[in-house]
Amino acid sequence: MKVRNQNQNKVNVITLGCSKNIVDSEVLMGQLQANDFDVTHEATKSDANIVIINTCGFIDNAKQESIDTILRYADEKEAGRLEKLYVTGCLSQRYKDELEVEIPQVDAYFGTLELPQMLKVLNADYKHELVGERLLTTPRHYAYFKIAEGCNRPCSFCAIPLMRGKHVDRTMDDLVRDAGRLAAQGTKELILIAQDLTYYGLQAYGERKLPELLRRLSDVNGIEWIRMQYAYPSQFPLEALDVMAERANICKYLDMPLQHGSDNMLKTMRRGITRRRTSELVDTIRQRVPGIALRTTLISGHPGETAADFEEMYEFVRQTRFERLGIFTYSHEDNTHSYTLEDSVPAELKQERADAIMELQQGISLELNEARVGQTYKVLFDRKESGHFVGRTEFDSPEVDNEVLVPVEKDTFVRLGDFANVKITSATDFDLYGKLV
Numbered sequence: 001m002k003v004r005n006q007n008q009n010k011v012n013v014i015t016l017g018c019s020k021n022i023v024d025s026e027v028l029m030g031q032l033q034a035n036d037f038d039v040t041h042e043a044t045k046s047d048a049n050i051v052i053i054n055t056c057g058f059i060d061n062a063k064q065e066s067i068d069t070i071l072r073y074a075d076e077k078e079a080g081r082l083e084k085l086y087v088t089g090c091l092s093q094r095y096k097d098e099l100e101v102e103i104p105q106v107d108a109y110f111g112t113l114e115l116p117q118m119l120k121v122l123n124a125d126y127k128h129e130l131v132g133e134r135l136l137t138t139p140r141h142y143a144y145f146k147i148a149e150g151c152n153r154p155c156s157f158c159a160i161p162l163m164r165g166k167h168v169d170r171t172m173d174d175l176v177r178d179a180g181r182l183a184a185q186g187t188k189e190l191i192l193i194a195q196d197l198t199y200y201g202l203q204a205y206g207e208r209k210l211p212e213l214l215r216r217l218s219d220v221n222g223i224e225w226i227r228m229q230y231a232y233p234s235q236f237p238l239e240a241l242d243v244m245a246e247r248a249n250i251c252k253y254l255d256m257p258l259q260h261g262s263d264n265m266l267k268t269m270r271r272g273i274t275r276r277r278t279s280e281l282v283d284t285i286r287q288r289v290p291g292i293a294l295r296t297t298l299i300s301g302h303p304g305e306t307a308a309d310f311e312e313m314y315e316f317v318r319q320t321r322f323e324r325l326g327i328f329t330y331s332h333e334d335n336t337h338s339y340t341l342e343d344s345v346p347a348e349l350k351q352e353r354a355d356a357i358m359e360l361q362q363g364i365s366l367e368l369n370e371a372r373v374g375q376t377y378k379v380l381f382d383r384k385e386s387g388h389f390v391g392r393t394e395f396d397s398p399e400v401d402n403e404v405l406v407p408v409e410k411d412t413f414v415r416l417g418d419f420a421n422v423k424i425t426s427a428t429d430f431d432l433y434g435k436l437v
Helices: 017-035 060-078 090-102 116-121 160-164 172-184 210-218 239-246 263-268 275-288 307-320 347-370
Strands: 009-013 039-042 050-055 084-089 142-146 191-192 225-228 252-253 295-299 323-330 375-387 388-392 401-407 421-425 431-436
Touching: 009 017, 017 039, 017 050, 017 084, 017 116, 017 142, 017 191, 050 060, 050 090, 050 225, 060 084, 060 090, 084 090, 084 116, 090 160, 090 347, 142 172, 172 210, 210 239, 239 252, 239 275, 263 275, 263 307, 275 295, 275 307, 295 307, 295 347, 307 347, 323 347, 347 421, 401 421
Parallel strands: 009 039, 009 050, 050 084, 142 191, 191 225, 225 252, 252 295, 295 323, 401 431
Antiparallel strands: 375 388, 375 421, 388 401, 421 431
């Protein structure tokens, strides 16, 4: 048995970026705890003498946040308040050589798939029997659930395959076992994530298996909501919609990033789908799963985007009336195909176009929310804040979507992490207000 001095046995893990990084940090923390480390997550006043930063390298803003965070803790180390500093994740995977030169205060940099190597440097053992186990950083009642790693899609603007590698499935048996373990710990909502959920099964089984996986996860006792994020539109497995419609614990919610609404841009972006086929898919989804909430994300200002392309995207959003929508300004990422094109749209114009889309969406969201007034919905409550219990319907994912607010009153009691029925009494652009029934 390894014995360590306790004051050299505390690790603070900092997570930047997407929900896939959150899962990676949770797995790392589980391994560290099993090796007798005292682990905290994003402790603001930590007495840990080891910090591990799990970085994001997706777009310019995320990369800058990662670099700023590394520099902040590098200063802490130079001031003698930190003994060891390690960096992992997407930024480290993509720019390891440059980072080692520019920020030498970091003791070691690791890529996205180098957890065993990191543990070895920390004098910890990689415990194979713990694969799938993790320390949740989210509230216990929901968990991000990564079903695959990497991506095989050829999207011209995206650097994810450079950082995460090719698509690799987790087996269904492993996923069902992990879901059961989470349910036994009190998790009620699984948020399925991958770079591309709809590709699931092709690598491990030679065919798309998302519908079968949904059925098996739906059968896990204790899981009351299953939510799908990051579905790719091209070659979407329509059978998954039938499973969603027939299983009460699969949320009527689908996050399907479409990126644009112009044929010219969709071709330039190498998305493998046209505007017409996209609209047909959206119509099919809404027909087969009545009442579904569709979330999408778009990109403004991709190289070559003309005013006409933008107007086409704007009209696409106006006509389609997505329940949930976000938009990014294009980031010129080296070593992608788009990087070979001129970054032709000025930054100010990219932002203007993004703002115009969000203003349009704000009005759409308000109209859709107002239509929910008077209806009663099952709500999962996440937290108590500013005089309200704050929760979500099945149509909303944590952090990015709408919320339901119920005033804290003498006769109102909600246990966080529980479901309750709420009658909607009023609505704003992105929030619903209601009372318990």
